[in-house]
């Protein structure tokens with residue numbers, strides 16, 4: 652089967668800084684991969700390229716077998732191809748209501764072109780409460796995003812990606828700065844994605860979190876994938892040892 656994502660020899664420089672030095676990466680259907688590496692290794696740069704925020708300098712990128720022209724790739728194009736990225740905070744409008752935020756840029760309209768407010772409110776709440784199992788006191792369709800806890804915010808972004816049928820959900824450090832209980836929720840959402848047949852890329856400095864949700868681990872160092880490991884051959888402890896060896 653054609654991989655969902657295939658990167659080969661991807662390079663990216665910011666002026667004199669070589670952020671990526673020839674990255675090879677393959678993501679298969681219904682697979683979660685974990686990106687592991689030190690600060691500045693190139694993890695975020697890599698996912699920015701995939702999600703269309705940044706372009707790459709050389710190498711090839713294929714999404715569902717289709718070669719991507721770096722000059723024409725964009726966040727919109729990536730979304731159209733089913734790649735959704737959940738950034739830690741940037742993608743959430745703080746003062747917006749939960750339901751508006753959920754449907755941001757993709758509102759459902761009626762024959763007159765008016766937003767179907769009640770339908771959108773109901774759908775947003777259905778995904779958050781039924782699909783993701785959230786039930787916090789502040790969670791109501793009309794409440795502003797600013798009242799949500801860190802885990803609920805991640806849930807909103809992940810739920811949106813699920814609702815709009817993303818094939819690949821990219822999560823860049825979704826558990827950073829969350830309380831233990833909230834971390835559990837975000838790890839749970841990521842597993843829900845996998846159970847729903849989706850694929851994902853999960854970045855975290857916490858190897859226990861990465862170990863838990865991913866099927867395969869890629870170690871990134873100086874803008875390259877230097878080592879690959881599979882869950883069946885690893886424990887959280889052995890991943891930590893490998894990280895020490897490669898950093």
Ligand SMILES: Nc1ncnc2c1ncn2[C@@H]1O[C@H](COP(=O)(O)OP(=O)(O)OP(=O)(O)O)[C@@H](O)[C@H]1O
Nearest residue numbers: 665668669670688689690691692693694695696697
């Ligand atoms: N816009 C930019 N301009 C210049 N240099 C950049 C830019 N973005 C990233 N870099 C550099 O590229 C390298 C890779 O950065 P990147 O953000 O991809 O690392 P990372 O692996 O995500 O690190 P962290 O774990 O700290 O988030 C770093 O040396 C960084 O300073």
Ligand SMILES: [Mg+2]
Nearest residue numbers: 694695696823
């Ligand atoms: Mg980063």
